[in-house]
Amino acid sequence: MTKRAFIFPGQASQEVGMAQDIYEAHDSIKKLYKKAGEILGFNVANISFEGPFEALTETKVTQPAIFTASAALFSLLPKTYTFDMTAGHSLGEFTALFAAGVMSFEDALKIVKVRAEAMQIAGEEKAGTMAAIINLSREDMQLVIKHSQLKGIVQTANFNAPGQIVISGEKEAVKYAMEAAKTAGAKKALELSVSGAFHSPLMESAKDALKRVIRTVEFKTAKVPVYCNVDGLGTTDPKKLEENLILQIDSPVL
Incomplete structure (x- = not known):
């Protein structure tokens, strides 16, 4: 029996112009990007579509930009579209959790914002x-x-x-x-x-910041198994998904 899986990209998949075509074609995507800009405090549509690339590659920018683009693409699927499992590479795990109904777009982006800023600071503090x-x-x-x-x-x-x-x-x-x-x-x-040295002990300070913001968000039971970076296993359990997301930042991606 054929099974469908959604696998979402992580940092380093960014490019200037990503998701611009669907932004220009759909009012719902324009609204989503406007909402993202309000949460982030900067115009994520502008920097995603116009660059420059150097600015887009900053960790504090590229992580929320990639998440927003991935979530935008996923949101265009019909509500009746079904799939069996999901996963994401590092940052992409947040999109997987959004796709599986574990958290809202707003909550996921709020966490991604804190994660990205904390990882950039950690990289500057500990080269x-x-x-x-x-x-x-x-x-x-x-x-x-x-x-x-x-x-x-x-x-x-x-x-x-x-x-x-x-x-x-x-x-x-x-x-x-x-x-x-x-x-x-x-x-x-x-x-x-x-x-920075992502997925290493040098991200310890970022882990602390991530843990604090994650604790403010309610994790729901996933609609489909989410295969996590830290153990390579699928789960729908919200507590396990929450703990794995915290561990992920300084652990290997399996």
């Missing part, structure tokens, strides 16, 4: 970086990480696909791990253009 390691096994990567932790904080951040693992942490430790990974047989080790 870190991330890197993609290509074609190295999980087992070999874990050995590289263990050895590289002698240089500082570094851990796996994203298990994106077979053959692609992202690491995150303090700059010296990440750069050391990149070289060690290549020595261990990785095809490539590419430093990512990010404003």
Whole structure:
């Protein structure tokens, strides 16, 4: 039996002009973007459609912009359209929760706003970086990480696909791990253009801010299972979804 799933993108999927076509074609999307701007305190439609790209890529801007674009696209589906499960990559998990009816657009965006601002501040307070390691096994990567932790904080951040693992942490430790990974047989080790060491212990202060705002929002039972980043498992339980969302910010995306 065929099953339908919605999978929503995370940070780094942004581009100038995203969702502009549906904004121009639908009054409901114009209203949604107006509401988003009121919550965020800046014109998210303008920066999403006109850029510049450098401004759009700021963490405090790009996270709410991507969430709004994804939610806008989802909201155009007929109410009768059914699906069986949903998930999202990091930031995209908020859109998955919105799609599954766990929280309203307004509540989700309120959390995303705080998360984005806190992650940007955490990245400025504790400088870190991330890197993609290509074609190295999980087992070999874990050995590289263990050895590289002698240089500082570094851990796996994203298990994106077979053959692609992202690491995150303090700059010296990440750069050391990149070289060690290549020595261990990785095809490539590419430093990512990010404003912080996301999904690492360097996001601890952002986690505290996220926890506070999440506690102000009511999580409802999901209409379909939401597959969470922290454990890769699907659940409809609102308490589990809430706890996983808090853990996600400094834990690996599985």
